[in-house]
Amino acid sequence: MVTAREVAQLCGVSVATVSRVFNRPATVSATTRERVERVARELDFSPNESARALSRQQSAMVGLVWDTDHRRPGWRHPFLQDLLLGLKSALSSHGYHLLLLATSDDARDRHPGVSLADPIAYVGMTRRHHLAGLVLIDSGTDAEAFTAFAQSGLPCVALDVALAGPRATYVTSDNAEGAAEAVRHLAALGHRRIATITGPRGNAPAAARTEGYRRGLADAGLPAREDLVISGDFYRESGFVGMRRLLARKDPPTAVFAASDEMAIGALLAARAAGLRVPADLAVVGFDDIEVASLVDPALTTVAQDKPGFGTAAAGALLAMIENATAPQPVHLPTKLVVRDSCGAKR
Amino acid sequence: MVTAREVAQLCGVSVATVSRVFNRPATVSATTRERVERVARELDFSPNESARALSRQQSAMVGLVWDTDHRRPGWRHPFLQDLLLGLKSALSSHGYHLLLLATSDDARDRHPGVSLADPIAYVGMTRRHHLAGLVLIDSGTDAEAFTAFAQSGLPCVALDVALAGPRATYVTSDNAEGAAEAVRHLAALGHRRIATITGPRGNAPAAARTEGYRRGLADAGLPAREDLVISGDFYRESGFVGMRRLLARKDPPTAVFAASDEMAIGALLAARAAGLRVPADLAVVGFDDIEVASLVDPALTTVAQDKPGFGTAAAGALLAMIENATAPQPVHLPTKLVVRDSCGAKR
DNA sequence: GCTAGGAATGTAACCGGTTACAGCTGCGAC
DNA sequence: GTCGCAGCTGTAACCGGTTACATTCCTAGC
Numbered sequence A, B: 001m002v003t004a005r006e007v008a009q010l011c012g013v014s015v016a017t018v019s020r021v022f023n024r025p026a027t028v029s030a031t032t033r034e035r036v037e038r039v040a041r042e043l044d045f046s047p048n049e050s051a052r053a054l055s056r057q058q059s060a061m062v063g064l065v066w067d068t069d070h071r072r073p074g075w076r077h078p079f080l081q082d083l084l085l086g087l088k089s090a091l092s093s094h095g096y097h098l099l100l101l102a103t104s105d106d107a108r109d110r111h112p113g114v115s116l117a118d119p120i121a122y123v124g125m126t127r128r129h130h131l132a133g134l135v136l137i138d139s140g141t142d143a144e145a146f147t148a149f150a151q152s153g154l155p156c157v158a159l160d161v162a163l164a165g166p167r168a169t170y171v172t173s174d175n176a177e178g179a180a181e182a183v184r185h186l187a188a189l190g191h192r193r194i195a196t197i198t199g200p201r202g203n204a205p206a207a208a209r210t211e212g213y214r215r216g217l218a219d220a221g222l223p224a225r226e227d228l229v230i231s232g233d234f235y236r237e238s239g240f241v242g243m244r245r246l247l248a249r250k251d252p253p254t255a256v257f258a259a260s261d262e263m264a265i266g267a268l269l270a271a272r273a274a275g276l277r278v279p280a281d282l283a284v285v286g287f288d289d290i291e292v293a294s295l296v297d298p299a300l301t302t303v304a305q306d307k308p309g310f311g312t313a314a315a316g317a318l319l320a321m322i323e324n325a326t327a328p329q330p331v332h333l334p335t336k337l338v339v340r341d342s343c344g345a346k347r
Numbered sequence C: 001g002c003t004a005g006g007a008a009t010g011t012a013a014c015c016g017g018t019t020a021c022a023g024c025t026g027c028g029a030c
Numbered sequence D: 001g002t003c004g005c006a007g008c009t010g011t012a013a014c015c016g017g018t019t020a021c022a023t024t025c026c027t028a029g030c
Helices: A003-013 A013-024 A030-043 A049-056 A080-092 A104-111 A119-128 A142-151 A175-186 A204-219 A238-246 A261-273 A307-322 B006-012 B017-023 B030-043 B049-056 B080-092 B108-111 B121-127 B144-151 B175-188 B204-219 B236-247 B259-272 B307-324
Strands: A061-065 A097-100 A133-137 A156-159 A168-173 A194-198 A230-232 A255-258 A284-287 A301-304 A331-333 A336-338 B061-065 B098-100 B133-137 B156-159 B168-173 B194-198 B229-231 B255-258 B283-286 B301-304 B331-333 B336-338
Touching: A003 A013, A003 A030, A003 A142, A013 A030, A049 B049, A061 A080, A061 A119, A080 A097, A080 A133, A080 A307, A080 B080, A119 A142, A133 A142, A133 A307, A142 A156, A156 A307, A168 A175, A168 A204, A168 A238, A168 A307, A175 A194, A175 A204, A175 A255, A175 A284, A175 A301, A175 A336, A175 B049, A194 A204, A230 A238, A230 B061, A238 A255, A238 A261, A255 A261, A307 A331, B006 B017, B006 B030, B017 B030, B061 B080, B061 B121, B080 B098, B080 B133, B098 B194, B121 B144, B133 B144, B133 B204, B133 B307, B144 B156, B168 B175, B168 B204, B168 B307, B175 B194, B175 B204, B175 B255, B175 B301, B175 B336, B194 B204, B194 B236, B229 B236, B236 B255, B236 B259, B259 B283, B307 B331
Parallel strands: A061 A097, A061 A133, A133 A156, A156 A168, A168 A331, A194 A230, A194 A255, A255 A284, A284 A301, B061 B098, B061 B133, B133 B156, B156 B168, B168 B331, B194 B229, B194 B255, B255 B283, B283 B301
Antiparallel strands: A097 B098, A301 A336, B301 B336
């Protein structure tokens, strides 16, 4: 490893000058700068990150809090890979890396209800590592714990959880509009009794999608019937059960908007089990556009989220807070209705 | 942030002693140790990681090289989430974190054939960050680039790519045995003409699965017929095309072992397109047990890999090399045949 | 009683940068 | 001619730990 001292010596300047070339090039005369840059390139020098972090009290790393309880079914994030890719590429263009914080599962083992391993341990870790910021992935129900991060003073961006603070914000899809569009689409296909299977209560995107469902009905001039709103939890099983309950009605819906693809697939299976054909007897629309959506039979019509966009938007918001100290603004990503077979639109 | 100096002052000892309490407790007298530990706990002190990394020339971080070209179809890892979870939890128990290295895509943009952004940039990064080790995820065809990492002297663990060196090793499934088991299962169901659709050439797991296919045939006393070996590339399309070619034969196979679930699904679609019923007219077995496998119709019989096991095994091997400097040993994880509907076994 | 040696602790030199401050130079203005 | 100031660079004090080496103290052995 070449150090700045060696570069300085070879250039006949002090280490301070070498450091300046890498941090505030404008303060160094052009000739000196070029000489240092050339020698640095020749020796393949670049500043040691540990030393830099120690000295600056800030590292070139962004922490990723993704603390999921793998014992809970459906612990997987619907599109973590796209998210990581988006984050990674957006961060890399500014020289930041992503640190996947690891905490022991002790706290969770002791208190089974707690989903985040230990917020305090996390906050300490972010300090010890001099992290520049934090990306928080909602892993279910730790919205309260997230405020602890926001209060730590570190720039924070949460995904799909409303987070506010002087240096905190969040990124989410425009869930309400996406849901409304799905419902309007079903209405336009002639459906009058459109049901919905919602996500878990307390979940912000779930609430927004239900709100969007209502708005979509209103937009289409259809009455809102509360008995057509069935609550689920985003996972397949609840879609199956919810659909079965809906089909047992004496006046079952002809279409259903499920607040997640997993539940839509559950609904599909329930319809099949009840001897119904989709989309002929029942139209189904989901939300997310997970990988499986195009594979099930019939292929699922769904509201697609901008998956890599989540990553880039989160990274962008975070970098803005880190580097410009700008006032954070929540980001609402547009969704896109992907029409496949399960809704019965001819295509 | 509390520093060691403050703790030392409050305890009436020197910083060196505080440091020793955290690093080599045995060299400190019991009474002093307890006093320091108590005060440290009260002040919520823990050593600053940047300073520690700088001083020790080694950080508590393991780099993750996952440099996939998202413009290539099928760039997704079949089970990255399980992998990350396994890695994370195994590493956390030893206090290590996972750093997702970000490199600019420049190199790749300039040379479209290159899949890893820039191995040299990566190696430099690992040095600058004082990383303790490296986990290499194969993203296609950069096996050669991986040797550059192995030669950097840093402990390296590759996944699904044979990597050798004094401080390098790899983790992979027992692909050959898994494939052999699948083929024996098909033979036991009465199939005599069992075809295979292979993975891409040059890919180690793909080669092992083909070898296992041959071994399975031999085990079952069936002749190996080279015309029943069709090459694919792990992605769905190649499974579809391969199956179509097989079905066009005058003497088509009654069963097919696809070296990946994606290709198996492609084969399923091709069979359906040809008017064949699965499993009645054609038995299909895949490899991986990806999430979709249980969702397709018919549900896919497949060779399951130990997904979280990959992560824990990789972390274990890496930690062993980092902490004990043990001679690295490749890990071969056992697979498990998951019998569902597509093979025609009654269950 | 004296010494050798081991255990416990302190001292201070690192690790490799960043940056406040001071010093030097050269130029235009008076 | 000199004063002021801006631009450039060097000096040295950090950042917060780790650790080789020195020192002190105590005990066992003679």
